[in-house]
Amino acid sequence: MTELQAEQGAVVPRIESQSQRSRYRDVLIALAAFAVLAILPMLTGSKALLDFVIRCSAFGLFATSLNLLVGFTGLVSFGHGMFFGLGAYGFGLIMQRSGLPVPVAFVATLVITTLIAAVIGAICVRLKEIYFAFVTLAFQMLIHSTILSWVSLTGGDQGLRGGIPRPAFFGVDLSNHVHLYITSCALLVIGLLLMRQIAQSPFGYTLRMIRDNATRASFIGIDVWRAKLTIFVLAALFASTGGIIMALFVSGAYPEFAYWTISGEGIFINMLGGVTTFLGPMVGTVLLLILNDTVTRLTEYYGIVLGIVILFFAIGLRKGLMDFVVEWYARRREGSGE
Amino acid sequence: MDLDALTGCLASSACLVTQTTSGFIIGMLLFLVAVGLTLIFGVLKVVNFSHGAFYMFGAYFAMTAYQFTGSFALAMLSGAAGTALLGLIFERVFMSRVYGSDVLMQLLVCYAFVLIFDDVVRMIWGPEFKSMGMPAAFQVAPLFIAGGVVPPYYLLLIGVALVAAVVLGLGLGRTRIGKVIRAAAHNPGMVSALGINTGLIYGGVFALGGMLAGLAGALAAPVRSLTPGMGFSVLIESFIVTVIGGMGSILGALIGAILIGMIRSFGSLGFPLFTEGLMYLFMVIVLVSRPTGLFGKEVA
Numbered sequence: 001m002t003e004l005q006a007e008q009g010a011v012v013p014r015i016e017s018q019s020q021r022s023r024y025r026d027v028l029i030a031l032a033a034f035a036v037l038a039i040l041p042m043l044t045g046s047k048a049l050l051d052f053v054i055r056c057s058a059f060g061l062f063a064t065s066l067n068l069l070v071g072f073t074g075l076v077s078f079g080h081g082m083f084f085g086l087g088a089y090g091f092g093l094i095m096q097r098s099g100l101p102v103p104v105a106f107v108a109t110l111v112i113t114t115l116i117a118a119v120i121g122a123i124c125v126r127l128k129e130i131y132f133a134f135v136t137l138a139f140q141m142l143i144h145s146t147i148l149s150w151v152s153l154t155g156g157d158q159g160l161r162g163g164i165p166r167p168a169f170f171g172v173d174l175s176n177h178v179h180l181y182i183t184s185c186a187l188l189v190i191g192l193l194l195m196r197q198i199a200q201s202p203f204g205y206t207l208r209m210i211r212d213n214a215t216r217a218s219f220i221g222i223d224v225w226r227a228k229l230t231i232f233v234l235a236a237l238f239a240s241t242g243g244i245i246m247a248l249f250v251s252g253a254y255p256e257f258a259y260w261t262i263s264g265e266g267i268f269i270n271m272l273g274g275v276t277t278f279l280g281p282m283v284g285t286v287l288l289l290i291l292n293d294t295v296t297r298l299t300e301y302y303g304i305v306l307g308i309v310i311l312f313f314a315i316g317l318r319k320g321l322m323d324f325v326v327e328w329y330a331r332r333r334e335g336s337g338e
Numbered sequence: 339m340d341l342d343a344l345t346g347c348l349a350s351s352a353c354l355v356t357q358t359t360s361g362f363i364i365g366m367l368l369f370l371v372a373v374g375l376t377l378i379f380g381v382l383k384v385v386n387f388s389h390g391a392f393y394m395f396g397a398y399f400a401m402t403a404y405q406f407t408g409s410f411a412l413a414m415l416s417g418a419a420g421t422a423l424l425g426l427i428f429e430r431v432f433m434s435r436v437y438g439s440d441v442l443m444q445l446l447v448c449y450a451f452v453l454i455f456d457d458v459v460r461m462i463w464g465p466e467f468k469s470m471g472m473p474a475a476f477q478v479a480p481l482f483i484a485g486g487v488v489p490p491y492y493l494l495l496i497g498v499a500l501v502a503a504v505v506l507g508l509g510l511g512r513t514r515i516g517k518v519i520r521a522a523a524h525n526p527g528m529v530s531a532l533g534i535n536t537g538l539i540y541g542g543v544f545a546l547g548g549m550l551a552g553l554a555g556a557l558a559a560p561v562r563s564l565t566p567g568m569g570f571s572v573l574i575e576s577f578i579v580t581v582i583g584g585m586g587s588i589l590g591a592l593i594g595a596i597l598i599g600m601i602r603s604f605g606s607l608g609f610p611l612f613t614e615g616l617m618y619l620f621m622v623i624v625l626v627s628r629p630t631g632l633f634g635k636e637v638a
Contacts (some may be wrong), residue, residue: 138625149609304457
């Protein structure tokens, strides 16, 4: 046995037990977070706060899933919003037309998203960098145009109106505001936990390697195309779940959900919160929604204020808030160690 | 879908001329915007997401100048010169700070300015639709070509864009400055080592790109209505044009712009609701078959 092999033999089990431990830790954190969110309605009667958290769930799932592509795999998608829109329209249409139970419609929407994402992804992930960004944008706008022009199915620019029926299932009544809130929180926490597991799995590390050096990854036998396609479809599923929450929240679906600005907002949320930490996008979501709510109340020139905030992040910090905090903390610890 | 209208038009020479002219108008305005975009990308490697705002400012500058002076020539001049100056300032003060950092950061700076510029226009000129009106010199009877109606202003517009295309093509291909710019696009480190100020070239190219977009806006002002946010659809379409033509290629921008113009013009007859969808479909088909666009160079 060479020295190298001996070393590997010693190192591998330790990493496994560590990842096992971090998995338990993640589950505990998720449970605690869910518990805190779940008792919120009992502590406060504020409907606005609950609404805020529901919107955070929808956009948080969407933004975090986008970061699986942007931050972890290096695939800058300008069209991720199409899956948000697809989730909202898919779920809304199934509920309006079929009267299926909510969980069945939920799964059916995810199945449809998987199929469409697989086809679109198979075409897109062949392209690199800016061309990938543009072809995803083109698909996004293609879907948006289809929604606008297929009036008999989607209602065109009016959107899916008339409300989405929400029959009760397993004692959960989604037309009840608190039930809807708890369900959204549960979906958010489960979604984040699953995405965290994907990011920390060996597959997640494969993605980081593809991001850093795709050529080297393919040299050691990784099927880069397949890995990229897999994460493209997985990310689409979580974005679609965000869209479903949104459709349930507004009881409808509108073409804006599938417009490219949703993707732009997703990118912006990621830049705001930071792309190297897992929870960065979640922080960005909360920041952007607070910013949206306060600035639109204070001034009609929302764009100028938001633009200046963006400039502060892009030119001032040069990174997202969480990335900045993490680096600052690491530097400080280094400094005190000396 | 209304395929009868489309086939009916293709069978009538009058309709054919009218639609082709309108396709050229859309295409030529797009070309002026897209060629600036493609130049900036080719030399600075920056995807200028705020490029549509220069088109918008060009239109507003032209309208204001026309209202004050009543001179069409001065209106065009202030549209082009004003946006050139704006482009120079924007590049030197803001964009130059994010060269070499993440592409997303550059995009974010541009996105910030899309938001800011739209609101600035809303503050100065108000949120409502404005129109510049057709200058008296062009308020003459339209020409009839094979039964199709062609307003004289359209001919001027097409002419100006074609002249710009030729001047740019020759300027970049034949002159010393053109060679320096191409060299800077290829190897900025070497150009800078030869004692040429690359910052000046970058600023100049950005100003040139802004000027072309502003000129397009100024030319469009008499025939389109002006509103804050008007740059946006133009931006998206000129992105499609540059991507189809190949990023960095002037000829590609010209061909791509004419193709998109024709798709819009004839598509609006056959597929009134899906005209935009047709453009995106076309872009997907081009990118899938040729990932770097029709005239783009393969990147290793």
